[in-house]
Amino acid sequence: MDKPLREAQKGRNSPSLPSKVTITLHVNDVARTLTVAPWTTLLDALREDLDLTGTKKGCDHGQCGACTVLVDGRRVNSCLALAIMLDGAHVTTVEGLAKDGALHPVQQAFIDHDAFQCGYCTPGQIMSAVALISEGRAHTADEIRELMSGNICRCGAYPRIVAAIQQAMAEMGSKP
């Protein structure tokens, strides 16, 4: 269903627009086919096209981390990833973490430790934390702080976020 925008370009000075592209993303284990502009970010595709608004927009410049999702298991800023480059990729968003109604240990730990206030950066923090644990590189509180520093929490829940990650690591059998 590519829809060339070029034919509608009647303006003398308007740059011509490239065609939209149809891609398939495996989002939270469901294949989703969508037609996006070449410059549509993964973030906007999730939020606007797939109504998965759990992934948040806080800057659109890869500066705040609120849009963090897992792409093929790796954490990425979805505002810096173009959707068309991810055709066929497996994307996990915060909506896909809980299984059969049971929260992921990281989600539960965030509630237990009050690791958020307004909740807006929280999905990004949680996705980042899930990836951090699977990366297995953080062994101390200082390493958690360093490796979670791409996710800004303006409410200032950082000490609680570190505590929540430590709890989830212990439960998930990772150190510490």
Place this chain on the structure above:
Amino acid sequence: MTYIGTATSRVDGHAKVTGAAKYAAEPKVADLTHGSVVTSTIAKGRIARIDVSDALQVDGVIDVLTHTNRPRMADTDSGYKDDVAPDGTPFRPLYDDRILFDGQPVALVVANDLETAQFAASLVQVDYDEEPHITDMQRQRDVASVLKAAAEPGANPFAPPKPRGNAKAALAAAAVRHQGEYSVPIEHHNPIELYASTVMYEPDGTLTVYDKTQGVQNVQRYLCGVLELAPDHVRVLSPFTGGAFGSGLRPQYQVVLAALAALALKRSVRVVLTRQQMYGLGYRPAMVQRIELGAKADGTLEAITHDAITITSQYEHFYRQETGWSGLLYQCPNATYAHRLVPLDLPTSCDMRAPSAATGVYALECAMDELAFALGLDPLDLRLRCYSDRDQIANLPYSSKNLRECYRRGAEAFGWDKRNPEPRSMRGGSELVGWGMATGVWEALQMPIAVRIALTANGHAEVSCATSDIGTGTYTIMAQVAADMLGLPLDNVTVKLGDSTLPQSPVEGGSWIAASVANGIVTTSESIRRELLDLAKQVPNSPLADVAPDGVRITDGKLVSNNDPARMVSIADAMRHGGVDRIEQEQTTRVPEDKAHSHNTHSAVFAEVRVDEELGVVRVTRVVNAVAAGRILNTKTASSQILGGVVWGIGMALHEEALLDHTFGRVMNANIAEYHVPVNADIHDIEVIFVDEPDESINRLGIKGLGEIGIVGVAAAIANAVYHATGKRVRDLPITLDKILQ
């Protein structure tokens, strides 16, 4: 009480960790259009010409709104005055060709999808007739307007207080004097949620607006004023707000633009600002404060003078009372204040977390530290020598003040007695270590508020109020208080807020919502209890037949006599015999003005910094914040509030600063990478202590509020610690490495 005072987890926690919580840009709306804002690139002048033809030719673009083709808007200032607007002429978004600040909205491109709107917005061409602008406070210091002192206490809470005694003479006679000038730059709130509005155009032509705000009813009234709509034509909702910190007290321009477009197009419209555009909203005003202290040799204060110069826009006079905190806090017979206001070609400054106190107390508490060194006294000892049990401005006792205990417990937890008083005397490895402290103070404010409670026969309650939860935990404390007052399990209580059609609430700010809404729930619960008792008396041979209204309480789903717990009627029985399946009460609660007391929260902040002198890097390795704020409703969310305040204080001390290019009148670092805010690696150990502070007169539950107090004093404690570590006194924030290395 089962829930009040406990570490209850947030009732909205599940929604927030699963992504189910819907913020302003997120409701699913059929046939939605997207608006992209075009902003001015000059700071002052007029729009000579806007050429939107290229934008209109992009396929998918529906319309471009400018001042030339917008729908009708109010043409009087009163139409644009929101509930908390300062004096002046409010900004009118998209109203005419005048440009008042860089980043002002000049057009809204509306398209079928977001990408098209954004692309087409880049094609709008604007020509300006530019006029000279001024954005440099230092250039305008000498022409600043002087704010008159309040005629009497409370007459204008933001004007400087009336002087007392003769500070000039007392300073001249003082054994020890200290004078210093302290400056704070423009700071931006930078909530992580972008400012956004989703305006749904309903089939009947009314507007349902999801907005990012701290006050849905303020936005509702404002939109009706700006767009000249009847009150029932606009409903504003904000069930979740992704941080605001004061930036959402006043309605922001995106909601006007989205509503204008919805009316013009008869379509639903979503407008989300960019991070860069959010630097065209309000900000903490830059300021310079001059403080002079005079003391006797024993450390008792003789005189205080506190002068402030703060910035605002050319069209509104925003200011808060920076200077009054100095006169309030410490025993001191002579005090004078002065406040001057500098208008600049910028948007109007606005409230930002602990407005006036975060900044005014910063200056005072750095000055007190300098005075302590001049006197050869321990900084904590100096505070104790100047301790006051009375509000020194109003000359009234406090309803409660347990600051002494904050000092004691904070110092003990921190280990203050192990401090070597000599600057540069403490080291950890290659780093200099510094310990500093400061006092914090804020007001315990309360506002009239209405609460509705509906109780059903199956023992479920719905508690509603048009207040907001901006992350403070309002949902949770409302549920806790209602559960305890109605004797129900927490899970049986549903809280509704963030909807302009709910019972009246002020904006959520000033730390006043927890006390106000909790007190409102207590009052309304009593009405519920009375109605329930009336029903219970209709039960045949009612065991409560002769019981007075205040002779019963509700526990475990039953009305129980206070005198004889064996006499009881269940909620279900009372309603059944009364022939109803639910009862509903709505009460407006107004705490009577207590002119016999002052009402404040206090804190003692202790901070440790480690400074790498070769690199100038400062790390805040430990903070203890001991807070006296009346009854704590929820120890978990309350600690989070204070933790967040401390993190803000660290940002204020070390990181945050909007840098202006005065040639263009523009913020140069209008993004969240170059405007530095604390990240996780910047934050180390923070300990929060709540000291007991029973307060039986302030309100029914003794609540004072916590949103602001956590930041107050933190920047001063850190600046004082930096001095103790390095012997270098940096008096202009933020304390960046270049200032350490100088």
